[in-house]
Amino acid sequence: MIQVNKNVLFVSMSDKANGAENVLLMAAKVIRAPMIFLQKVKNGGLKFSQDQQLTYVTDKSMLAGFWGLAKSLKSYRKGFIIISTHPYLSAYLGFLKRIGYLKSQLIVRECTSVFTRYSGFKRWTYQVAYRFGYPGASLIVCQTALMRNQFLKHVSFIQPQKVIIQENPIDMEQAIIKANQPLNDIDAGSDFICAAGRLIPEKGFSVLIKAFSCIIKQYPDLNLLLFGEGPEKQLLTGLIKSHKLEGRVLLKGWTDNPLPYFKKARVCVVSSIKEGFPNVLLEMMALNPVVVSTLCAGGIETIPCIEKTEVNNVNALIIALKKALHKDGEHEKKTVQQYLGNRKPEVFLRTILSALQ
Helix, strand or coil: CCCCCCCEEEEEEECECCHHHHHHHHHHHHHCCCEEEEECCCCCECCCCCCCCEEEEECCCHHHHHHHHHHHCHHHCCCCEEEEECHHHHHHHHHHHHCCCCCCEEEEECCCCHHHHCCHHHHHHHHHHHHHHHHHCCEEEECCHHHHHHHHHHCCCCCHHHEEECCCCCCHHHHHHHHCCCCCCHHHHCEEEEEECCCCHHHCHHHHHHHHHCCCCCCCCEEEEEECCCCCHHHHHHHHHHCCCCCCEEEEECCCCCHHHHHHCCEEEECCCCCCCCHHHHHHHHHCCCEEEECCCCCHHHCCCCEEECCCCHHHHHHHHHHHHCCCCHHHHHHHHHHHHCCCHHHHHHHHHHHHC
């Protein structure tokens, strides 16, 4: 256990229970460090312990959060290590450091490869943000070697020695506790495949639904449960209807704890087309011996004991699902636990703090 360090501050865009926000919370809990959130969300927020020190800049718009952040940072301007994630926020903090308002050290964690994920005007806004803010960062943390290579290719004005690789953490103990909570859900009484994430094109849920439609004749009692909300909900609903999968593919919406479903599923699936690194994959591996993942991020190809498949390829996903449905996986649990043990939040935080020094 790392000693409590009151001179570390974590800053996040919001307390939405997304992957990047969860990573910061896991690290903050290790040393009981304070956290600042630009925006408090109305629904779907992170769960905090009672002793977690929290500051919310606003419960209104994200713009209002950026406007008020400098004032909220007043007590942390000197003598702190500030750790953030999300490029816009990290760039803003870096800019405050460049103009001298912040004299604390700044560690920024890349949550995705923005230059391969976005195009057009949005990509241009990221280019501007990186140019103005990232020279102020003391250390930049990438999740995988691929992400680091992509970052250095597109952000060539940053010195390579300032950019390190540190894999995402997972809190195994907390995952097991959350997975053991009871499920009062009639859908959980059936055999099902399980996937979770925002309903956006990058998650590849349309590919998963099409693949599922091709295996249901062989598995007539199997359902597909999808957890998440997002702009693709209407499109996915239409796809379910066109393949006559009503009652078989169930859009379950957002839930604050999908982990009991991960534990009970016949197969857990990550069908993403592009990711920084899917944190949900680590949660699935911690709870279920049978997991399928597309090669949607760097590093997945080396993960042991999961079925891997091409991105955006229905036929390849069908093959992987069928293989997984015939897999036991129990004899591989020790290998998986060893792999995940190297991703403890303590290891994550100790590594990046050591790299800063």
